[in-house]
Amino acid sequence: MNIMKNMTYKVLVACLPVIMLTSGCEKFLDKPLENQRRSEGINYSDLSLMYAPVSGVYRAAADDRLVHWIDLSIRCVREDDYERGAPTPNDQPELMSIKNFQRDITVQSYWGINQSWISYFSLAIAANSALTELKLFAATIPADNSADAALHRRYQAEVRFIRAYAHLMASRLFGDVPILIDSDDITRLATVKKSTATEVREFIIDEMNACAPDLEDARPNQAAHQGSVTRYTALLLKAKAAADLAGNDNASPHWNTVLEATNAIINSGKFSLYNDFYQLFKLPGKLANESLFELQYSDFGLPTGDIVRPGIDWGTFFRWQGPAGDQRGSAISGGGWIPPSQNIVDFLTTRDDSVRLKTTILQYGATPDTYATTPSGDRIYGNTFGIKYFNGKAYLPSSQMTPGRLEYGANNNVRILRYADVLLLNAEARVRKGQSGDAPFRLVRERAKLNPITGVTLAQILDERRAEFACEWWGERFNDLVRTGRAQQAFGSRFVPGQSEFVPIPQAQLDANTNLR
Numbered sequence: 298m299n300i301m302k303n304m305t306y307k308v309l310v311a312c313l314p315v316i317m318l319t320s321g322c323e324k325f326l327d328k329p330l331e332n333q334r335r336s337e338g339i340n341y342s343d344l345s346l347m348y349a350p351v352s353g354v355y356r357a358a359a360d361d362r363l364v365h366w367i368d369l370s371i372r373c374v375r376e377d378d379y380e381r382g383a384p385t386p387n388d389q390p391e392l393m394s395i396k397n398f399q400r401d402i403t404v405q406s407y408w409g410i411n412q413s414w415i416s417y418f419s420l421a422i423a424a425n426s427a428l429t430e431l432k433l434f435a436a437t438i439p440a441d442n443s444a445d446a447a448l449h450r451r452y453q454a455e456v457r458f459i460r461a462y463a464h465l466m467a468s469r470l471f472g473d474v475p476i477l478i479d480s481d482d483i484t485r486l487a488t489v490k491k492s493t494a495t496e497v498r499e500f501i502i503d504e505m506n507a508c509a510p511d512l513e514d515a516r517p518n519q520a521a522h523q524g525s526v527t528r529y530t531a532l533l534l535k536a537k538a539a540a541d542l543a544g545n546d547n548a549s550p551h552w553n554t555v556l557e558a559t560n561a562i563i564n565s566g567k568f569s570l571y572n573d574f575y576q577l578f579k580l581p582g583k584l585a586n587e588s589l590f591e592l593q594y595s596d597f598g599l600p601t602g603d604i605v606r607p608g609i610d611w612g613t614f615f616r617w618q619g620p621a622g623d624q625r626g627s628a629i630s631g632g633g634w635i636p637p638s639q640n641i642v643d644f645l646t647t648r649d650d651s652v653r654l655k656t657t658i659l660q661y662g663a664t665p666d667t668y669a670t671t672p673s674g675d676r677i678y679g680n681t682f683g684i685k686y687f688n689g690k691a692y693l694p695s696s697q698m699t700p701g702r703l704e705y706g707a708n709n710n711v712r713i714l715r716y717a718d719v720l721l722l723n724a725e726a727r728v729r730k731g732q733s734g735d736a737p738f739r740l741v742r743e744r745a746k747l748n749p750i751t752g753v754t755l756a757q758i759l760d761e762r763r764a765e766f767a768c769e770w771w772g773e774r775f776n777d778l779v780r781t782g783r784a785q786q787a788f789g790s791r792f793v794p795g796q797s798e799f800v801p802i803p804q805a806q807l808d809a810n811t812n813l814r
Contacts, residue, residue: 363463365416365613366617378638379636381393398792405801466771469776570716578712596708619632619633624677645764659687659692
């Protein structure tokens with residue numbers, strides 16, 4: 298059964314004062330939940346309900362915890378792959394301050410970074426509440442029922458993965474952050490202390506070590522609940538956390554962890570790169586054999602009606618990046634936010650990286666009265682904002698949309714973790730350890746129709762990572778520059794090592810909990 302269709306239950310998560318929106322914005326998790334039932338009304342001996350809290354956490358991640366429009370803009374705007382965050386510099390001007398690595402009170406008081414904090418930690422809270430619910434189910438499992446006991450461990454592991462991923466995203470943005478694993482205690486939330494970025498990565502690795510054996514030995518598209526995280530998803534998250542810890546130190550023992558984890562994924566023989574890079578991000582590539590983690594959405598093949606469930610702002614992720622301006626009533630339209638930069642266009646062009654260029658960068662018409670044509674035949678008219686490009690990886694051709702649908706990106710999934718990341722991390726770990734990284738590196742270049750390179754270097758691998766993951770929303774380019782000490786080289790004097798790696802913890806959170814100062 299598809300995860301996104303198992304929506305008959307969601308855990309009720311209380312609104313806690315330590316993590317709140319200010320300036321009139323709504324509090325997190327205030328939205329009504331479908332088919333909501335209080336915990337006291339649940340029969341925990343009915344083990345057929347045991348997956349319900351897990352499903353609720355997946356739903357929370359896909360709702361707005363990982364794809365909120367302002368968090369998306371903040372993550373992306375720091376990269377040189379994007380021109381700016383908003384269609385014009387005067388719209389959410391704080392985004393330009395973030396792009397310029399400013400850390401003044403204007404940025405610290407900005408509602409947007411507070412929303413980012415809320416997005417990640419409300420997802421962690423939802424996961425903790427689900428784990429509390431799962432414990433109540435576990436208490437009713439008979440001692441001789443090994444099958445349901447194993448199922449319970451698997452469900453716990455899935456939730457712990459999502460909680461760990463939320464912590465990784467929070468720490469990559471804010472640096473030192475709390476490790477939130479006891480958030481059912483409101484008093485504890487009001488006094489929780491920060492952990493260092495290193496401690497957060499170590500926590501993630503420990504969590505994945507504990508979770509991986511209990512997760513399914515399968516690709517996500519083979520999982521019992523199709524698309525759920527599996528053992529290999531956990532291994533990739535472990536590898537990413539270890540690479541962050543290793544940084545630019547070739548002698549770091551954490552590169553052994555990266556190599557072991559990625560080898561295990563590769564040697565499983567379960568994963569392969571999707572042959573068509575352009576279609577990977579469109580309907581044919583949903584839950585492909587390359588996918589290790591996706592946020593799933595569905596319009597259920599219906600021409601009208603809600604997508605996934607009533608009230609979800611499913612289209613924010615796609616619509617926010619869609620082409621701005623008058624698109625003559627076309628479903629291929631949107632807000633024009635986080636437009637790709639000329640920098641990334643030039644980088645891909647200079648490499649003669651035509652497959653990735655065609656996939657990642659789509660053009661507007663030269664004027665509002667002229668149009669450019671996408672590779673799939675959609676007409677895109679120009680705009681009055683001076684924006685030249687929009688993100689092709691968030692583009693869903695009108696020919697792939699359900700007839701009758703006008704919502705940009707309807708029925709597509711959001712790709713988060715891919716096998717290409719496994720291969721390139723594996724290649725990097727090998728080279729850093731004095732081994733050849735040619736074999737995994739070659740597979741990624743072959744899919745992009747690029748010539749193989751013999752004796753691949755670290756610089757070439759990092760360039761390949763930029764090209765492969767360009768404009769993919771999760772901050773890989775910025776994180777790669779930071780962890781390898783190349784950020785100042787890319788951004789110039791406006792990037793100050795030791796200061797510019799993270800945005801400040803929101804003032805609202807500092808006011809609520811002085812231990813975060």
